[in-house]
Amino acid sequence: MKKVVKFGGSSLASAEQFEKVGRIIHAEESRRYVVPSAPGKRDSSDTKVTDMLYATYALAEEGKNFSKELKAIKARYQEIIDGLKLKTDLSGEFARIEENFKAKAGKDYAASRGEYLNGIIMADYLGFPFIDSATVIFFDENGDFDSEKTNEVLGAKLETMDCAVIPGFYGGRADGSVQTFSRGGSDITGSIVARAIKADVYENWTDVSGVLVADPRIIHKPEVIETITYRELRELSYMGASVLHEDAIFPVRREGIPINIRNTNDPEASGTWIVASTCQKSKFTITGIAGKKGFCSVNIEKDMMNSEIGFGRRILQAFEDHEISFEHMPSGIDTMTILVHQDEFMHKEQNVVSEIHRLTHPDSIDIESDLALIAVVGRGMKSSRGTAGRIFSALAHANINVKMIDQGSSELNIIIGVHNDDFESAIRAIYDIFVIARL
Ligand code: ASP
Numbered sequence: 001m002k003k004v005v006k007f008g009g010s011s012l013a014s015a016e017q018f019e020k021v022g023r024i025i026h027a028e029e030s031r032r033y034v035v036p037s038a039p040g041k042r043d044s045s046d047t048k049v050t051d052m053l054y055a056t057y058a059l060a061e062e063g064k065n066f067s068k069e070l071k072a073i074k075a076r077y078q079e080i081i082d083g084l085k086l087k088t089d090l091s092g093e094f095a096r097i098e099e100n101f102k103a104k105a106g107k108d109y110a111a112s113r114g115e116y117l118n119g120i121i122m123a124d125y126l127g128f129p130f131i132d133s134a135t136v137i138f139f140d141e142n143g144d145f146d147s148e149k150t151n152e153v154l155g156a157k158l159e160t161m162d163c164a165v166i167p168g169f170y171g172g173r174a175d176g177s178v179q180t181f182s183r184g185g186s187d188i189t190g191s192i193v194a195r196a197i198k199a200d201v202y203e204n205w206t207d208v209s210g211v212l213v214a215d216p217r218i219i220h221k222p223e224v225i226e227t228i229t230y231r232e233l234r235e236l237s238y239m240g241a242s243v244l245h246e247d248a249i250f251p252v253r254r255e256g257i258p259i260n261i262r263n264t265n266d267p268e269a270s271g272t273w274i275v276a277s278t279c280q281k282s283k284f285t286i287t288g289i290a291g292k293k294g295f296c297s298v299n300i301e302k303d304m305m306n307s308e309i310g311f312g313r314r315i316l317q318a319f320e321d322h323e324i325s326f327e328h329m330p331s332g333i334d335t336m337t338i339l340v341h342q343d344e345f346m347h348k349e350q351n352v353v354s355e356i357h358r359l360t361h362p363d364s365i366d367i368e369s370d371l372a373l374i375a376v377v378g379r380g381m382k383s384s385r386g387t388a389g390r391i392f393s394a395l396a397h398a399n400i401n402v403k404m405i406d407q408g409s410s411e412l413n414i415i416i417g418v419h420n421d422d423f424e425s426a427i428r429a430i431y432d433i434f435v436i437a438r439l
Helices: 015-027 049-061 067-083 091-102 107-126 147-159 186-196 230-238 246-255 311-321 342-360 387-397 420-434
Strands: 003-007 031-036 170-173 178-180 201-206 227-229 259-263 272-275 288-301 326-328 335-341 364-377 404-407 413-419
Touching: 003 015, 003 186, 015 031, 015 067, 015 107, 031 107, 031 186, 049 067, 049 091, 049 107, 067 091, 067 107, 091 107, 107 170, 107 178, 147 186, 186 201, 186 246, 227 230, 230 246, 230 272, 230 288, 230 364, 246 259, 288 342, 288 420, 311 335, 311 342, 335 342, 342 364, 364 420, 387 413, 387 420, 413 420
Parallel strands: 003 031, 003 201, 201 259, 227 272
Antiparallel strands: 170 178, 259 272, 288 335, 288 364, 326 335, 364 413, 404 413
């Protein structure tokens, strides 16, 4: 059995957290390929090392003195090294980083040092070999991740190694420079490593006990989802649930490797399993609820629009011409609604509206702002009757006016549009009817 274990920043923020991680790794012989993030926050008022690196590099780029800031970063690592009673000496590394900062090696290089240095400490602590990710994870000349080359080189390298530490978040370009993934990208590295070694499981250790049924800022102590499919998770993450980087699903999905989200601070909890497909029913009919505020709807009316071939295409053309992507497009016989992100649309609204007029000659166009979208996601909805009915009666009881409904053909989710002000109470009402009522 082979497992890739990725640890997030809060799991590696201090020597104490490192010790917990060490215990987790030693508890199972299969946990052999370790992907660390950079040290995160030790408490809510702390700063992530990645953010410190970005800020320090910004000074370097402006030609300002940054030695105090770099020293503070070094101190973060030294505290971990001392706390673990290691002899790791990072002075040479910091001298090189200082030189490279002065030579303006780039923002990505700067940020990547967070995981690079943490990887060196982790390798020392565990007695595992260290691999610099810039030598095994590749980006092409356009800056796109080169999945096939990476899989080949990384797979061949790891095949010869029983264990290794591979820092998260970055890789290298052909010219030798460093490139990072987007923020939170160590999750992607973990997934890439899991694919390359054909791991049995990709364990992603963080500071929550799994994917939650709803946002804990809205629902007090929400339930943890036991099993979720990749597709369900994608729907939830797209709508704002944040546990795993959105792109982390793709590499493991190709090999059908399950992801197990675990809590470093509660290692006994079994966490959430993210799988390709499952016959396990979710506990509450629905798997999860997520949502976002800040949408607006453009409602277009024209008598007999449904018999006018190309009407929809022309409407969408107006949005495309102004580079606005749309979220949903519910329609009726004589009406069509386009839902868009308010902040993207706001500055261009009059241009889009006049283009719609020009292209389709509608009877009226009406714009409604400050809408929120809520996705109720669940593979169980396909086989159970009455889910939509329950959602809407819960919302009606909570006195919430539903502005829009959209059910995807996959029957995996129901999207509901409400006013921004009703967002939290709508989520609470849906959570209550499906979860609280079942507990
Ligand atoms: N350290 C990086 C960040 O803060 C990457 C990661 O933690 O996944 O975004």
